[in-house]
Amino acid sequence: MDIAFLGLGTMGAPMARNLLKAGHTVHVWNRSPQAREALLQDGAHACDAPLDAAVAPVVLSMLADDAAVAEVIVDSGLLDALPEGAVHVNLATVSVAYARALAERHAARGVDYVAAPVVGRVDVAAAGKLNILAGGKAAAIERVQPLLDVLGARTWRFGEAPEQANAVKLATNFCLASAIGTMAEASALVRGHAVAPADFLEMLTSTVFAAPAYQGYGGLIAREQYTPAGFKMTLGLKDVRLALTAGEATQVPMPLASTLRDGLLEGIAQGDGALDWAALAKVSARRAGQQ
Amino acid sequence: MDIAFLGLGTMGAPMARNLLKAGHTVHVWNRSPQAREALLQDGAHACDAPLDAAVAPVVLSMLADDAAVAEVIVDSGLLDALPEGAVHVNLATVSVAYARALAERHAARGVDYVAAPVVGRVDVAAAGKLNILAGGKAAAIERVQPLLDVLGARTWRFGEAPEQANAVKLATNFCLASAIGTMAEASALVRGHAVAPADFLEMLTSTVFAAPAYQGYGGLIAREQYTPAGFKMTLGLKDVRLALTAGEATQVPMPLASTLRDGLLEGIAQGDGALDWAALAKVSARRAGQQ
Amino acid sequence: MDIAFLGLGTMGAPMARNLLKAGHTVHVWNRSPQAREALLQDGAHACDAPLDAAVAPVVLSMLADDAAVAEVIVDSGLLDALPEGAVHVNLATVSVAYARALAERHAARGVDYVAAPVVGRVDVAAAGKLNILAGGKAAAIERVQPLLDVLGARTWRFGEAPEQANAVKLATNFCLASAIGTMAEASALVRGHAVAPADFLEMLTSTVFAAPAYQGYGGLIAREQYTPAGFKMTLGLKDVRLALTAGEATQVPMPLASTLRDGLLEGIAQGDGALDWAALAKVSARRAGQQ
Amino acid sequence: MDIAFLGLGTMGAPMARNLLKAGHTVHVWNRSPQAREALLQDGAHACDAPLDAAVAPVVLSMLADDAAVAEVIVDSGLLDALPEGAVHVNLATVSVAYARALAERHAARGVDYVAAPVVGRVDVAAAGKLNILAGGKAAAIERVQPLLDVLGARTWRFGEAPEQANAVKLATNFCLASAIGTMAEASALVRGHAVAPADFLEMLTSTVFAAPAYQGYGGLIAREQYTPAGFKMTLGLKDVRLALTAGEATQVPMPLASTLRDGLLEGIAQGDGALDWAALAKVSARRAGQQ
Structure with missing residues (x-):
């Protein structure tokens, strides 16, 4: 298939590569051109501007947030340049309100719009094993x-x-944020009783909580390993805020999400915004006077 | 081994039976005598009062809460009657403060005290597959x-x-309560956007949250099946309160636990105290005006 | 002084009238023209469009929210039409972010911008006794x-x-929301112990909490009188959200504000959005199963 | 009237003195005898033990908490020694559950029991201007x-x-705690926008929040003056916990109280337990990275 792929960040690059490997013709664009070099060497075609992506009838994008999507897809002129009947697959996590606005805008242009945010971190993306949530x-x-x-x-x-x-x-x-925040509080609790959080977390994530989310983040908390960040606290705050806003739009109170938002904000205020959001464990420990 | 087992409730009975099956001599006591009938037929020996359990050098108990332990083990005279060198294994979930007091009391009597609360529900107990947390x-x-x-x-x-x-x-x-409360809020959020919670939960618990805790409680929430209760909201409130109290004892704030406590209390106030604590999902739905 | 006044709602109308009474020349505009009739009869001059307000070197506005200010002051062309050296006094409660953007925009045009949100309800505005917060x-x-x-x-x-x-x-x-929410919870607490909230609130607001905020809202709660709304729950939610957003902008977690936001949202979800925000007391009572 | 007064702490001593000044015969007891010296010189009669208070048909007590009341009134033998028809006025803040238990115990003895906790700090007590809440x-x-x-x-x-x-x-x-916690968050918010909390609080407590509670605690926060403590954070935590427990007893969720409990606990964990509970402002500032 002839496709364009915009946004070659830590998630986008391996996804584009998998498409290339699978035999598709892939036109790639990225804000900073060096990110596309490796892909070009593997046979991708270069787009120098988002607008160049209009050559393909299928456009996939993996961009940072609402603002980046607006800039790259809409303001760039790309959406207006796409041929009628084209399809745009937005793989990024955007706000519900903006997703709705985008859908209307695409419909007005006669371009199909598919929301396809993904669940999984970089290694999962590279393995082509993401879970894709399609709307x-x-x-x-x-x-x-x-x-x-x-x-x-x-x-x-x-x-x-x-x-x-x-x-x-x-x-x-939000469920991921809550899993982290919960392990954070629970770890502070057991530490207060002289039990090493790592011992507690090993039990927890080997038994009733033996799931990737708990094992991955539980391991980071056990090792107090918050850098390099797989997902920064600032991004975590953004997503929890988007969940709260999506709830507000349909009058769904989410007090656990509110509590997590406050914790992430507190961590960022302490200077830890660039750490992995597993550093919520630092927030809980600090509140308890444990560090 | 010659042992006594006190407390033959939904968890205690299958545990005592497993000990019997394994070839141990088991003296059993329960507040309401009918609970012990089946065990007696299988070869257990009857204790008519807790004090009768003093015949065995090893006593296990699986009682409801602090008050029940105090009544059955201490006030009954059993602890005073145990021979020096005996050991008491307390399998129940009790408060940290009472656990400490009990330990001192046993030490003063020269009786070993082992805390061994268990993780797992009735079917896991019956299968002899519990996870035992020993102190x-x-x-x-x-x-x-x-x-x-x-x-x-x-x-x-x-x-x-x-x-x-x-x-x-x-x-x-607390982690279990948080998993339930989190799925409750997340379910209300997606329902607000016309996505069936069951569809969301199936994805969630098949992927990053594929763990027994999420699958079990997620299933109950997806089916809105809160009775018969595996663990009642009132018991959930008790345990979250005990976690908060254990935190307070060592100055560990737990705002997520506070939020969960408020939710469980709200559910109980609405008349749902006898439902499974998965009914936190009803609390979230009601708050959102979804029922 | 020759002035224009835009926005003649429940607060704006008495304010414009007071300026007229004080001898100023007042050009008035309102979205729905009937609101200006009484003022015109008292000697005010009519503006048929916001742009007409550019005749005066001093413009005051009392508009509903960010969007209304953007539409009436900026998008209408008024700001561009104002003579250099003019001054715009914005009496409304707007977001901190938009206030900053507006200030920059005015500066670029050479127009002075004064933020002057007011504290006080309609009767206070009519009496000319508002407290004005100027920046x-x-x-x-x-x-x-x-x-x-x-x-x-x-x-x-x-x-x-x-x-x-x-x-x-x-x-x-936010302090007002918190005063209301606090009296709401406290009233539910005493009602749970068979004390009439009105009796409790009379004591409270006659003694350590003898302040207008508590006496006014305490009276509404005591009488369960939530309509006509002096300030609707939906507006309360908006302002608490703006406070949270203003906090987030400088990394200030506000967990009490988060809790109040959730309560207001819950009240709105229950269908009470058009009630006075004192109806937070209904939310607390409902959570407690008291109604 | 012939009366006994037990508990001559910072609140009890001026109260006993006022009774003495008013011409009553006052028998005084305090755990540490030096506290009663000044009162004896003024004409009070000494009790060397709580039991000695049984000489008076009217006993007032102002003791620290449930445990102190239990020890001094009940375990000391005083309640059993009081003549039938005597009356005990408990001026202290005790838990609702213990108040109920005490009332039953007094009734069984034929002694009248009056709960009369007071509102007001030391200077108000000295001036005889307390507000007394009688049950x-x-x-x-x-x-x-x-x-x-x-x-x-x-x-x-x-x-x-x-x-x-x-x-x-x-x-x-609880309302006092909330007033403090609210000013704490609001102060952090304005400080984040480069407004001095003292300026904000002066406005707030001169206008809609012109009440003793806000003026007193607002002044402490404005001056960051948390010592000497009029009411320690540890006592504040105790009272908020008692409010939560009293709520739980009748199924009244109090999420604002939960949030305040967490904040007080956090302050204590940071080593500020002996500061005045106005130091909740330190908690909010620290969370925001402002100190």
């Missing part, structure tokens, strides 16, 4: 399903409105 | 290890002070 | 001080940056 | 009303069950 018209999703099958282990569909997939993604990231 | 002197634990091996898949040791195991148990139950 | 260049504030003296009992200055006054206003409204 | 049988309260009139500006009655007055007292102290 959008069934026909549009089916059209790009071969591409999604390259990127992920499984595609989960959550409705005809693209923003439904974004709501599910934000709900999932 | 106490190493020699005492080793002495009863053959019994713990009958009851559980693995024994995790958390320190020489018995109450350390209770702190870990309360931390674990 | 902006000293010279600009002094220039409009005679007008502020007509509107308020006192002008409090909070800095050269206009948005500082907005931060203080949001902090004040 | 108990009307006849019993009327009997001691002449004494309460000496101690306070006004007696507020809250029901026939003594613990109702304790519930009101705990609700009042």
Whole structure:
């Protein structure tokens, strides 16, 4: 398939590479051109500007946030330049409100819009084992399903409105934040009783909480290893805030999310914004006077 | 081994049966005598009062809470009647403060005290696959290890002070409460965006949260199946309160636990105290005006 | 002084009238023209569009929110049409971020910008006894001080940056929300012990909490009188959210504000968004199963 | 009237002195005898042990907490020694549960029990201007009303069950905690925007929040003057915990109280437990990275 891929960050680059490996023709763009060099050597075609991506009838993007999507997809002129009948697959975590606005904008242009935020970190992306949360018209999703099958282990569909997939993604990231924050408080509790958090977490994540989320973040907390950050506290704050906003839009109070937001903000205020959000454990320890 | 087992409730009965099956001589007592009938038919010996348990040098108890332990073990005269060198294994979830007091009281009597609260629900107990969180002197634990091996898949040791195991148990139950409360809020969020919670939870618990805790409680929430209660909201409130109290004892603030306490209390105030604590999902839904 | 006044809602109308009574020449505009009739009969001059307000070198506005200010002051062309050296006094509660943006925009046009959000409800506005929280260049504030003296009992200055006054206003409204939410929880607590909230609140607001905020809202709670709304729950939610956002901008966690936000959102979800925000007392009572 | 007064701490001593000045015969007891010296010189009679207070038909006590009341009134043998028809006025803040238990115990002995916790700090006590929250049988309260009139500006009655007055007292102290915590967060918010908290608080407590609670604690926060403590953070934590427990007893969730509990606990964990509870402002500032 002839496709364009915009956004070659830590997640986007391995995803684009997998598409290339699978035999697709891939046109790549990234804000800083050096990120695309390796891909070009492997056979990707260079786009010098987002607008150049209009050559492909299928555009995938993996951009940082609402503002980046607005700039690269809309303000660049790309959306207006896409041929009618094209499809845009937005793999990023964006706000529900912006997802809805984007969907309307694409519809007005006659371009299909598929929200396809992903669950999984860099290594999972590289292995092509992501879980993909898809929202959008069934026909549009089916059209790009071969591409999604390259990127992920499984595609989960959550409705005809693209923003439904974004709501599910934000709900999932809230669950991750809560898992971290919960292990953080629980670790402070057992430390207060002279039990090493690592011992507690080993038991916890080998038994009733033997899941990737707990094992991954529990390991970071046990080792107090918050750098390099897989996902920064500042990004965590952003996503929890987006979950709260998505809740507010449909009048869903989320007091646990509020508490997590306050904790992430506190960690950032202490200067730890660039650490992995597992550093919520530092916040809990500091509150308890344990460091 | 010649042992006594006090407390034949939904958890205690299958544990006592497993000990019997493993060839031990088991003297059993329960507040309501009918609970022991089946065990007596299988070869257990009857104790008509807790004090009768003093015939065995090893006493295990699985009682409801601090008050029940105080009544059955201490006020009954049993502790005073145990021979010096006996060992008492307390399998129940009690408060950290009472665990410490009990340990002192046993020490004063020359009786070894092992805290061994368990992780796992009834079916796990019946299968002898519990995870046992042990606290106490190493020699005492080793002495009863053959019994713990009958009851559980693995024994995790958390320190020489018995109450350390209770702190870990309360931390674990707090993590369970948080997992439930988190799925409750996340489910309300996605429902607000017209996504069925069951669809969201299936994805969540098949991927990054594929752990028994999430799968079990996620299933109950997906099916809105809160009765029969595996663990009632009132018991959940008790355990979260004990976790908060254990935190306060060593100056560990736990704002997520506070939020969960408020949610459980709200559910109980709405008349749902006898439902499974997975009914925190009803609290989140009600707050959002979804029911 | 020759002035224009835009926004003749429940607060704006009595303020404009007071300026008229004090002998100033007042050009008035309002979205729905009927609101200006009474003022025109009293001698005010009509503006048919916001742009008409450019005739006056001093413009005051009392508009609903950020969006209304953007539409009426900026998008209408008014700001661009104002003569260099004019001054705009924004009496409304807007977000800190938008206040900053507005200040920059005015500066670029050579128009002075004074933020002057007010504390006090309609009757206080009518009596010309508002407390005015002023932010902006000293010279600009002094220039409009005679007008502020007509509107308020006192002008409090909070800095050269206009948005500082907005931060203080949001902090004040947060304090009001907290006073209400606190009386709500305390009333539920005493009701749970068979004490009438009215009796408790009479004592409270006659003694250590004998302040207008507590007496006013305490009275509403005691009488369960939530309509007509002096300030709707939806507006309360907006202002608490703005306070949280202003906090986030400078990394200030505000967990009490988060809790209040969740309570207001819950009340709105229950269908009470149009009630006075004193109806937080209904939220607390409902959570406790008291209604 | 012939009365005994037990507990001559910072609050009790001036109260006993006022009773003495008013012409009553006062028998005084205190744990550390030096506290009673000044009162003896002024004409009070010494009790060497709590039991000696049984000489008076009216006993007032102002003791630290549940445990102190239990020790001094019950375990000392005083309650058993009081003549039938005597009355005990408990001026202290105790838990609702213990208040109820005490009332039953007094009733069994034929001794009237009046709960009369007071609102006001030391200077108010010295001026005889306390607000007294009375619970108990009307006849019993009327009997001691002449004494309460000496101690306070006004007696507020809250029901026939003594613990109702304790519930009101705990609700009042929760309101104080919330006022402090709210000013703490609001001060951090304005400081984040370069407004001095003292400037903000002066405005706040001169206008809508012009009440003793806000002016007193607002002044402490403005001056960052947390020592000497009028009321320590540790005592504040105790009272907020008692309010939460009193709420739990009748299924009243109090999320603002939970948040305040966490904040007080955090302050204590940071080593500030002996500071005035106005030091919640330090907690908010620290969370925001402002110190």
